[in-house]
Amino acid sequence: NKRIKIKVLLEKDHSGQKATVMGWVRTKRNNKNVAFIALNDGSSITNFQIVADPNLISDDILKRATTGACLKIEGTIVASQGSGQQTELNAEHIEVLGDADPEKYPLQPKKHSLEFLREIAHLRIRTNTFGAVFRVRHALAYAVHKYFNDKGFFYIHTPIITASDAEGAGETFKVTTLDLKNPPLTERGNIDFSQDFFERETNLTVSGQLEGELAAMGLAEIYTFGPTFRAENSNTTRHLAEFWMIEPEMAFYDAEDNQNLAEDFLKYVISYALENCKEDLEFLDKRAAEEENAKKADQRSEMGLLERLRFVVENEFQRLTYTEAIEILRNSNHNKKKKFQYLVENWGVDLQSEHERYLVEKHFKKPVILTDYPKDIKAFYMRQNEDGKTVAAMDILFPGIGEIVGGSQREERLELLTSRMEEMGIPAEEMWWYLDTRRFGSTPHAGFGLGFERLVQFVTGMGNIRDVIAFPRTPGHAEF
Numbered sequence: 001n002k003r004i005k006i007k008v009l010l011e012k013d014h015s016g017q018k019a020t021v022m023g024w025v026r027t028k029r030n031n032k033n034v035a036f037i038a039l040n041d042g043s044s045i046t047n048f049q050i051v052a053d054p055n056l057i058s059d060d061i062l063k064r065a066t067t068g069a070c071l072k073i074e075g076t077i078v079a080s081q082g083s084g085q086q087t088e089l090n091a092e093h094i095e096v097l098g099d100a101d102p103e104k105y106p107l108q109p110k111k112h113s114l115e116f117l118r119e120i121a122h123l124r125i126r127t128n129t130f131g132a133v134f135r136v137r138h139a140l141a142y143a144v145h146k147y148f149n150d151k152g153f154f155y156i157h158t159p160i161i162t163a164s165d166a167e168g169a170g171e172t173f174k175v176t177t178l179d180l181k182n183p184p185l186t187e188r189g190n191i192d193f194s195q196d197f198f199e200r201e202t203n204l205t206v207s208g209q210l211e212g213e214l215a216a217m218g219l220a221e222i223y224t225f226g227p228t229f230r231a232e233n234s235n236t237t238r239h240l241a242e243f244w245m246i247e248p249e250m251a252f253y254d255a256e257d258n259q260n261l262a263e264d265f266l267k268y269v270i271s272y273a274l275e276n277c278k279e280d281l282e283f284l285d286k287r288a289a290e291e292e293n294a295k296k297a298d299q300r301s302e303m304g305l306l307e308r309l310r311f312v313v314e315n316e317f318q319r320l321t322y323t324e325a326i327e328i329l330r331n332s333n334h335n336k337k338k339k340f341q342y343l344v345e346n347w348g349v350d351l352q353s354e355h356e357r358y359l360v361e362k363h364f365k366k367p368v369i370l371t372d373y374p375k376d377i378k379a380f381y382m383r384q385n386e387d388g389k390t391v392a393a394m395d396i397l398f399p400g401i402g403e404i405v406g407g408s409q410r411e412e413r414l415e416l417l418t419s420r421m422e423e424m425g426i427p428a429e430e431m432w433w434y435l436d437t438r439r440f441g442s443t444p445h446a447g448f449g450l451g452f453e454r455l456v457q458f459v460t461g462m463g464n465i466r467d468v469i470a471f472p473r474t475p476g477h478a479e480f
């Protein structure tokens, strides 16, 4: 087909040229002798104006060109008479590719709430907000690959179905070919997984890290970027049951190299979006400002969306240890709050998002890299520090988001790793393949996981993670 994208028509003046455009009607208004149709084809947030002269286009066709209908229009590009656009298309022929009954089509031109749009996730992609979000999401995904490719990292595909639970948090979705209503049983009456497809119990991956480590112990610098599944209670604005994770893993990196890479990487992908998604981000900036204005004054963030993105790119992240953070929380005037009190009296417990956000938004007012967490709240594979109490972990905390990255230097010393696994009750014989990397040619290495949706949330300013993935998976939501 000879379709020209609206984005291309907006980039330069094509006056005088014949053009065929296809897209969905956003609005139509009739002037004395002409109809104006605002058409959107997804390539840009800006609509293109179609001018339809009833002498050329039949009444029936114009009637059917209602909001949501899909049209193919052939005509000539001309300089626009009106303000707001440089050029427009004088329609010579319009074909209705798909009608949208105005009585039934839910996306009539008015402002819809995000809650309402979530109910119609199969159609919301046609709105300005979601068009912008998914174009920015695309740009960020591209920037992720570009960043690592330019640095000589290799993209590894780690398995989706696996027998391991890397995080040991027990949040896995089971995968089975057995008929669970009538499963084969062992002599002791347990489900006999030896008759299952993989001849053992398997689940959907919660992280590609362990396999990523195997790959890094041969290719040196790798990353995965794939779907990740967690059967956790995801009824928050930051958790999904299915999300995408970016996980680089690097041999020969120590904890500091890892922090440097993560900071540089985040700044790169955010700058990429700033440079390549100007129009969409300006739209989302205005949108975010409207949302802020609707909040109570003391809950508004101090910066607008674009301002915040530029700030993050231009300023060094604050680095400090977990123990230093506890000290700050202990001395903060928020300390009166019970949650803070509990934390400062209990060195060793995990920070809650309230604490993370206090550090980022109130105390430092910039992204924070928090390091050296107590070993008991972190996974078995993190490298133990000399103090015997902490591990070489890092979490990166972002304003409005809390934890965006979790990472660590990995334990490369076989003895320490196996004794830690024993302490935590992880059977070493089942992990022989993982331990082989420590048995043969072990080396310091490190890596991190970035939740892609949390990044998209940060860059687009969307408050709920359900609004940055096309078809969110949360408890009770598995259909479209």
Ligand code: ATP
Binding pocket: 167, 230, 232, 234, 238, 239, 240, 241, 242, 243, 245, 403, 404, 405, 406, 407, 449, 450, 451, 452, 453, 454
């Ligand atoms: P949180 O404390 O927010 O539950 P986590 O510490 O359990 O996160 P990690 O195991 O460290 O998560 O995973 C690495 C990254 O993956 C996190 O920093 C976050 O960006 C992202 N992430 C984790 N769980 C989810 C989820 N359920 N939905 C979306 N992103 C997630």
Ligand code: MG
Binding pocket: none
């Ligand atoms: Mg979690």
Ligand code: MG
Binding pocket: 403, 406
């Ligand atoms: Mg966490």
Ligand code: MG
Binding pocket: 395, 403, 405, 406, 407
């Ligand atoms: Mg984490």
